[in-house]
Amino acid sequence: MKTINVGILGLGTVGAGTAETLLKQHDLIRDRSGIDVQLSRAADLNLDRDFGVEFPEGVLTQDARAVIQDPDIHIIVELIGGTGIAKTLILEALEAGKAVVTANKALLAEHGPELIAKAAEKGVDLFFEASVAGGIPIIKSLREGLVANPVNRICGILNGTCNYILTRMEREGVPFDEVLAEAQALGYAEAEPSLDVDGWDTAHKAVILAQLAFGLDVTLDEITVKGIRGMDAVDVQAAADLGYRIKLLAILEPEGRGIAISVQPVLIPLDHMLASVDMSFNAVLVDGEVVDETLYYGRGAGRLPTASAVVADIVDAARDLSLEVSERIPLRWQPDPAPQLTPRGEVQERSYLRLHLKDEPGTLGQVTRILGEHGISITAVNQKEGLAKDGRVPVLFLTGKAPVAELEAALAEFAALDPEGTVPLRYRVEELS
């Protein structure tokens, strides 16, 4: 039986969980894979803490570079995070001819092509299953299980913190700020929550999925990213009354001239599987041309769920190493011609609008005229009595599909009708059928 030696860089939550899993499940992995996968070294600058796992003698070190340069180590697992030293160390490991496994979504989203080019140059594996949707084997499913499928659409709930906040807002009618503060107190949300609640973490994952599903290289600043910060519980409740649930979704789909990608809160039908994904769980809906709709659900974060995906990558790399092959799954798919990103303004969306209209004759007429001028059809209107405030009444609209440019122009005109009033609000609506 072949022995494959693994070195971990970074013993934070996921690094320690990966070490624990490699040690605890060693025999299971050996029996299932036919390979003796050994945790050889594990590096962290701060060794003076409890990792929740008992390391064998000689495994721990403070010297990451010694791990990379150790000729006995075949696979380097980068779990430091961030785009600084993590990038340098991955490039050094690839340069040294080591297979690399990482869970670093920010790094892949910002420097993926550079890392992949280096892995290709050296002819080694670079795996990153844990970078999208934590423990869910979504990258393997997309690249291997669905290899025969042109992708018609991907919709992902990819951030557990946002989904937890939205679930509690809907169930308990609690305001955003309150749920966020509680989530922070419980450790479910970071003290600096922007990466999660402003949608950036989801956007990192969308960038990675764009390359896997469409062979599209896109940068973070090219895609539309809107988070859930400051979301009003009123809209969460109104969506429920209309038969929808609001989820922060990454949506990627061929549309118009290219691939449309967005990260934003979206109203989805209550009876769709994606709407049942609650609390901190993640899910990815993949609509493939051959397979039709498929969905993958599980924990998108956490010490052990993420480690499950990291170790699956380690074993995949170990299989290739023990057979002395690499790039069994090509590192990169570059369709010819290269696909483009569809300009945001050309993307067609159904919408939920909440307008606060002056309580006077003719206002609703102005709204319907503006919508009509922009080619936006109205599919539902909901105005209830007794909600007037400051001389304005809230009116909810659901609209048919229209280009985002037209929707945004209409919104600007609504705002101009009443400069002192509440800013008009729009969310995407997606039937998912």
Next chain:
Amino acid sequence: MKTINVGILGLGTVGAGTAETLLKQHDLIRDRSGIDVQLSRAADLNLDRDFGVEFPEGVLTQDARAVIQDPDIHIIVELIGGTGIAKTLILEALEAGKAVVTANKALLAEHGPELIAKAAEKGVDLFFEASVAGGIPIIKSLREGLVANPVNRICGILNGTCNYILTRMEREGVPFDEVLAEAQALGYAEAEPSLDVDGWDTAHKAVILAQLAFGLDVTLDEITVKGIRGMDAVDVQAAADLGYRIKLLAILEPEGRGIAISVQPVLIPLDHMLASVDMSFNAVLVDGEVVDETLYYGRGAGRLPTASAVVADIVDAARDLSLEVSERIPLRWQPDPAPQLTPRGEVQERSYLRLHLKDEPGTLGQVTRILGEHGISITAVNQKEGLAKDGRVPVLFLTGKAPVAELEAALAEFAALDPEGTVPLRYRVEELS
């Protein structure tokens, strides 16, 4: 670029769909995998029909053996079905050193070990992703994506016909026979529905999952199989009133001395993801020790969804062939010591009971006494006024966990209390948490 040639045996629904997918998605597969996967030959005894796909000149043949023996063909795809000629041809293909892909669940459930032994002897791949849950990449997820996970439980909705019938019974309150007849008229159910509605198709898949998840070799006649034939809409409705939905589930989990496996209708909580799987869709819930709960959802049957999984296997085999390796994923996992099947009587289940009790003093007392004597606790009772018929009233019970042997003994005693009455009925209840 390497060319890998594929021969298909059997051009029924899935065979024709596989041919269509190989032809139509040829360029996509080439671009994604870096391999030129060619449909070389396709054999069927009856070529005088419309396959819904245009075959290139020289591909069609009536001679399956010529395809197997063709030295230019690397992968044989068996889509004839059944356990007769299909088995012979697979063994011949393996003997000839060809990689084999099949979707034949009945054959794998009945002769899996023999086929796998032959593949191992010849050092070739034998893949069967499409045999469980159609287009859903569940086998790949279990063997590769979750390789580090001891499996705590698998619950699968694995038969679309049964799930379609149960969904319509619940939504419309229509009796079983009526929905079945309609499903047959629409082509969703076979004229001879036993394989589906009596649970045997689900059981075939459970046998395959038992080997993949636990390394347990079990035969069809060793596991408990109860289908949905004759299910009363009364129970479907009563379950809903109690907060549950009835699904035909394959459940596999370590319990007591070994692995407990059953196929039976089960009440599951309405708010669980599995309960949202409706109509003809399939889903598999895998609770892994490291990853926690994950779920895989999609179409479990059909021309193209099944072809999606078959072609994924073809591409996997092509990757191995083009790298000149095999058994990258070991054909078989044989834990030492070999796991056992837990005897049915020792399995602990919660239960839903429907008893028709004589409308006279003391009857309920007899029931509670019998339950108590068998160590079965009552967690809910529901008896409604005005439902008496023939001097009996229906009473529903939910019970705590108890060994199946005790539950069955209690049921026999209930039946003996009133030999002329309605036979007492029991379904498993599973909280899935």
